[in-house]
Amino acid sequence: MIKLSTNPDDIILDSFAGSGTTAHAVLELNKEDGGNRKFILVEQEDYANTITAERVRRVIKGVKTAKSESLKKGTGGSFSYFELGDSIEMESILTGKSLPKYEELARYIFYTATGQEFNERKINRKTNFIGETESYELYMQYEPDIDWLKQNALTLDGVRNFSKFKGKQRLVFAPAKYVDDYTLMEHRIDFCQLPYEIYRMQG
Structure with a gap:
């Protein structure tokens, strides 16, 4: 079926993976014809x-x-395994009923902002660094504590603490800022207020 219906560089989606038969077939076919098919x-x-x-x-x-x-030798190749975490809902964050863990929110923000x-392992809690791309460094000042979020903001000391x-x-995500626009521009900072920037990115 896969041999007849796909090209060597296609992506095959199986939303009911079961025992993994689809992945097995894709890997064997790639080995057979030198294709570069990918599977989800x-x-x-x-x-x-x-x-x-x-x-x-x-x-x-x-x-x-x-x-x-063929099974004894293996097909070669690689794959990544992921598990879904809890959903991040705007209303729950605003009310403080359900605040995501630091790593969960960092993952969500990084991917939503960059698509990467x-x-x-790149997280540095001391500097609030959560990752970078070719064009951007991303920082997130956050704790899953509603009282902490009400009392904390990006300050001049915080800016100087960056790597x-x-x-x-x-791109700096924080609940508020006590830094003027000139200082932000001087340090090439785009301030993104939490949690409202999440809502904007979702839209």
């Missing part, structure tokens, strides 16, 4: 990692005890 699997059951993803891992790496030669993959300037524009 979606599975909501609790076996997504232990069965679905595990099968893909074995197909890629190979299983020495397998009877099939977030690397949690060494690399010549990139800086």
Whole structure:
């Protein structure tokens, strides 16, 4: 089916991944014809990692005890495994009923603002740095505590605490600011107020 209906560079979506048969077929076909097909699997059951993803891992790496030669050698290739976190809802943030963890909000903001993959290991809580792209450095001043959010803002000391300037524009997300526009411009900072900027990005 995949061989007949796809081209070598296609992306195949399987929204009911089950045991990972689609990924298996894509990997084997890529090995057979040198294609570069990619797959996206979606599975909501609790076996997504232990069965679905595990099968893909074995197909890629190979299983020495397998009877099939192709499975024994493995197809090669790679894949990434992700789990969905709790949804981030504007009303819940505004009321303080449900505040996301620092890492969760950082991931959401980074991807929404840049469209690029977030690397949690890049976070530096001391400087509020959450990541960078070719054009931007991103910072987020945040704690999942409604009282903290009411009392904290971007200050001149906070601006000076940023990492060494690399010549990139800086996107700084914070509840408020006590810094004038000239200082922001001088440090190449675009101030983004939390949580309202999230709503604007969603729109």
